[in-house]
Amino acid sequence: MRSFMILLLICGSCVAQQSIDEFTQQQQPEKDNSVAKVKLTGTKVADVEYAMVGDHKLLLDLYLPKQPMGSPLVVWIHGGGWYQNNKSKIFVSWLSNYGITVASINYRLVDVARWPAQLHDCKGAVRWLRANSEKYGYNADRIVVAGASAGGHLAALMGTTGDVEELEGEVGGNREQSSRVQGVVDYYGATDFVLRSKTQPSRANKKGSVVYNLLGGGADQLVDIAKQASAKYHVTKDDPPFLVFHGEKDKTVLIDQSEAIDKAYREAGLTITFHRVSEGKHGGHVFYSSTNAKRLYAFVKMYTKVK
Secondary structure, eight states, X not given: OHHXXXXXXXXXXXXHHHTBOTTTOOBOOSSTTSOOOOOOSSEEEEEEEEEEETTEEEEEEEEEOSSXXXXXXXXXXXXXXXXXXXXXOOSOGGGGGGTOEEEEEOOOOTXXXXXXXXXXXXXXHHHHHHHTXXXXXXXXXXXXXXXXXXXXXXXXXXXXXXXXXXXXXXXXXXXXXXXOOSEEEEESOOOOHHHHHHHOHHHHTSTTSHHHHHHTSOTTTOHHHHHHTOGGGGOOTTOOOEEEEEETTOSSSOTXXXXXXXXXXXXXXXXXXXXXXXXXXXXXXXXXSHHHHHHHHHHHHHHTOOO
């Protein structure tokens, strides 16, 4: 009996160890698309106001490493169909344990404002982060922006609209600062709403659908606005490197959305790495742990190096 109990304890210990991702030290979440728990060794600065639009406060959280001075900066944009969630839905805070500052930002959802307010907010956040880099110690010369789903859509646009004045906006001021980013990590985000209006009309054209609510109408009817809100149509030769992850079993945002930006980038001769996650659906721990987490870390380190 005693031997049996010892065996049970050993097996229980093995299971516990298996639930911790070795590289990120995240615990496997009970629900696959939930934020994994991880012990952070640095400091979290919560609810920092980066702008006020009317009576609407725009906030961000900073995840600072133990030694923030000169640390690289990653800006995280949460998902949620542009209508739900907030900056707490962050899957990459663990990067702060590797000496990287992470800023997770809120932006106006569609119940407050429609396109292009969301992109204006993201750009305003990046300008604010550059203007306040000395206060917090991170290096904002070279920034990588990352996001999931709706956040991936916005992250991709941050990469391809660096020279589009009409999409810059005035949110938060700091117009003397650049909103350009030096790298983009797009997790299963939409990049071509015109294509989506054909391959996923129920999500792009139907009244009340997520894209309809973002644009103020169906993508099949508002074609010019749909193109303006699609990263693919803004690709130019000076755009930054992309790292893209998309699940082959994703039924929420079809993988053709990542194929679209991959094709546009390759045709323009730009740098892009596209990882198809064979068992991946729309999100999940597999995107932010183990090998894929190492890919993210390597990308951030490569493109935040000060030249």
